[in-house]
Amino acid sequence: MKTQIVLSQTDDRPIYAQIMDEIKQRVALGDWEPGLRLPSIRELAAELRVSVITVKRAYLELERGGVIVTQQGRGSFVSENVAVSEVQQEKLNRLLQEVARLAATMGLSEDDLRALLSQALKRR
């Protein structure tokens, strides 16, 4: 299975985190259904031309987060009881944290931030 994952070299996130996010995204969108078998670590490494250890790390962390399950000798699968909303929630939390950190370094107040958020909500 080709995952069609596209990595970015200008992205600040490390490669393993990009792979995790891409996979979470596919699961969250329902493109990858629970029980779907993921490519093996070495297959995905070959497809993405990234090191085996990087993919291994992404898979381990996805497993820790309950997104995938790995069965010894059989491979990795999208978790049967993965809560799609949880995956999305986690991503939202991370982005919010980033926003909070950035706002702090810029010296923005909470009200400034609220105003910016409502503007953003209107734009979409």
Add this chain to the structure above:
Amino acid sequence: MNTTTYPSVVRALIRKDLAIMKIPALCYWLAGLGAIVMVMTFGDASGTVAFILFVSALVATGVHAAMQTVTEERRSQNLPFIMSLPITIGDYTLAKMVANLLLGGGIWLFLSAASYVIYIGDSVPHGRVPYMTILLVQILLAYIVILTTTIVFASLVAAISAIVAANLGSQVILWWIVGLHGVRSTINGPEVVWNATYLTVLGLQLAAIVGLIGFTFYAQSRKTQFI
């Protein structure tokens, strides 16, 4: 230095060098044949020209092969490609030695045999045969000096020095041999006489050839750097 248990690699290396030298070697063989044909057609009158052609073909094959398969291979940075194959330096040396002896030694054997046939069939006094043999073996020895020096040093300067030294050395040795009593007394005789002088010289020459080849393998096995 242990040689490989896979003779196929050495054989492949030899075949590769023969393939690389195929066309030039063919040209030199033709030149050698030309020399023989000249002598057989025009007789002694063409002797000098034929002799020059003969020696040229011999030297050209030997020197060209050594330069091409050893010096040039190193200069052109092909050596890492070869040495990364499953071989030791001993295998490499063996392959180079055999390939070159097939090329240079081959044409030497062919032209030497032709010389005998022509000489013995000729009216020239047969007393010259032992001296001619020594002359031919001396040519082979000079070639071995050039070949082994080239293999051990693999540099153009070393090869050229070896060529000059082998050439001058052979002149001196042959001139000295002609002056020996055992040679002077028989060289113009009607019969082939293998006296002690001839046999000693021949023995020394052959020992030198074997010694040089053996020393080459030894020197190669002492190396710790191959590219």
Add this chain to the structure above:
Amino acid sequence: MNAIECERVCKRYPHFALNNVDLTLPTGTVLGFVGPNGAGKSTTIRIIMGLVHQDAGQVRVLGQEMPAQQVKAKWDVGFVSEDMRLYSHRTLGFHLKFLRSIYPAWDDAYTRDLLDRFELNPEQKVKGLSHGQRVKAALLTVFVRRPKLLVFDEPTTGLDPVARKVILEEMMRVLEDDQRSILFSSHNTLEVEQISDHIAFINRGSIVASQEKEAFMDSWRRLRLVVNGDFKMPSLKQLVESQQSGRQLTLTVSDFSEALEQQVRETGAEIRQVERLTLEEIFIASVEAHQRAARADAKQADENQEIAA
């Protein structure tokens, strides 16, 4: 099992020495070997290949002692270096035929497939090929043998981005088989960062760092701080580099941890940002730190000598 093990390998030349090089490549992984020019990458690689014999130390390749057991090892090793050339007056096909007569498990279909993907014509003489095509041709002569260990010294130098992608793709395909391993040196740190499982830095004949990539990249951080006038720099053993401009202080640290962050915060400095580093940045910082240390040592030695005098 490890595909390569180097233990305390030394080699002395008149103007250069390799000092106690330790290097390990676990089977099924990629080791990226990075160092400035003249640091000892090629010498180390040549020793691993048995092309140069070490003065001291042990080298095992695929379980075989080098150089003593080099024939056994080299059956399963493919090697390409930047200074290696194919016979220029011959075609690529000549080389393939030659190799085919040596390696019994030759795969014609795979050869054709590789020629196709590398866009190489076996009928063409090597001297007529562009630099990039020559590099690809040399690499092809290794891939076709399906070696268990691939040793590449600067494999992608001089390749255009498209050709480089094809090569990296083929290298990663090799890794789909978990019994095959790759050692490669490169100036292109981005490439090393991308495909290596382990990274080793070499500088002036010594290994400066050698670690699993993810942990290695994770352990380095750049901290951007804002400090007050009375700020006193804590002595951190992890500190590799610091640069100050007015109240802004930038620290580069190895062995980063939460505890370290806390330690910095306790000095009263405000941490504005914590950034990861690229391999290139880590590499330059390590080499510069190593060189500073070497210079300091030399200076110390000089001073000691003066005192002695």
